[in-house]
Amino acid sequence: MEIRxxxxxxxxxxxxxxWMGLVTLTALTYTIAVRIHPGGWAILVALAIxxxxxxxxxxxxxxxxxxxxLIFKVIIPLxxxxxxxxxxxxxxxxxxxxxxx
Amino acid sequence: MVLMILRxxxxxxxxxxxxxxxxxxYTGAKxxxxxxxxxxxxxxxGMFILYAVHRYKNPADFHxxxxxxxxxxxxxxxxxxxxxxxSIAVSITAIQKGENRLxxxxxxxxxxxxxxxxVNKGFEWTTKIGHGIYPNSxxxxxxxxxxxxxxxxxYVMTGLHGLHVLVGICVLSVMLILIAKDRINQVHFVPLExxxxxxxxxxxxxxxxxxxxxxxx
Numbered sequence: 001m002e003i004r005x006x007x008x009x010x011x012x013x014x015x016x017x018x019w020m021g022l023v024t025l026t027a028l029t030y031t032i033a034v035r036i037h038p039g040g041w042a043i044l045v046a047l048a049i050x051x052x053x054x055x056x057x058x059x060x061x062x063x064x065x066x067x068x069x070l071i072f073k074v075i076i077p078l079x080x081x082x083x084x085x086x087x088x089x090x091x092x093x094x095x096x097x098x099x100x101x
Numbered sequence: 102m103v104l105m106i107l108r109x110x111x112x113x114x115x116x117x118x119x120x121x122x123x124x125x126x127y128t129g130a131k132x133x134x135x136x137x138x139x140x141x142x143x144x145x146x147g148m149f150i151l152y153a154v155h156r157y158k159n160p161a162d163f164h165x166x167x168x169x170x171x172x173x174x175x176x177x178x179x180x181x182x183x184x185x186x187x188s189i190a191v192s193i194t195a196i197q198k199g200e201n202r203l204x205x206x207x208x209x210x211x212x213x214x215x216x217x218x219x220v221n222k223g224f225e226w227t228t229k230i231g232h233g234i235y236p237n238s239x240x241x242x243x244x245x246x247x248x249x250x251x252x253x254x255x256y257v258m259t260g261l262h263g264l265h266v267l268v269g270i271c272v273l274s275v276m277l278i279l280i281a282k283d284r285i286n287q288v289h290f291v292p293l294e295x296x297x298x299x300x301x302x303x304x305x306x307x308x309x310x311x312x313x314x315x316x317x318x
Contacts, residue, residue: 012191012194019184026180042316047312075139086147087150
């Protein structure tokens, strides 16, 4: 018995397009940071671009987009949720240090 | 990680066995790799939180310290790593299409790009160390607290990431040998696919390291 998915090789052209998108986003984040200086928004803009780039890598290079099983669909949101809890707990600790005596 | 690779090799051996009752669980092998990748995300995630807290408390020091890093070299390394992700992705498609030679050439390209990345990183570190900036150095300790923290995080996070690139190159070289021996081919390509997932993970981590260390304005 063999349990396996149908091989679904992506097209070479899809990968090249994704790569071009990634390089463009890198140029964009570089230009915004070095030339435009968005001030207080800098970190949010940079993280939004980094997030977009990693979702391109996850969906196309790592094939999450074409995975059919539910587990592959929920795996990343699940980890991000856990990570968010870590961030909230850590920052609530740091923010209230020294407040309660 | 090594266990994952070994597991996928075991699956390949099972595939060769004449018994038709053997179960070849490709999805299981891939899911195992994904679980490992998620644990890696959490490992680096912890350090990203540490970075966030220290930056939140020392914004000015982080800004000054970041200015000393070479933005051009950082950007170049980003492009190099993104390109290596493209070459490994195409390499996997090539093996699925039965174009083994193309797949091997692209694997070698990926490894070469990984090496160039490490060489650049080496130059960067050497320059910094040449200026007396390394963990616990007298020059660094004389600086404000936030800058000491910034460079500490810089060395630990880029260092651990560099280690991952090095491990990735080793894993890919094993894949190269396996293709040459026809143990990875059009039918059995899961180890290569898992190695590719690992390589992309390393790329994603760098996608976040790059703006956080080099692009603080």
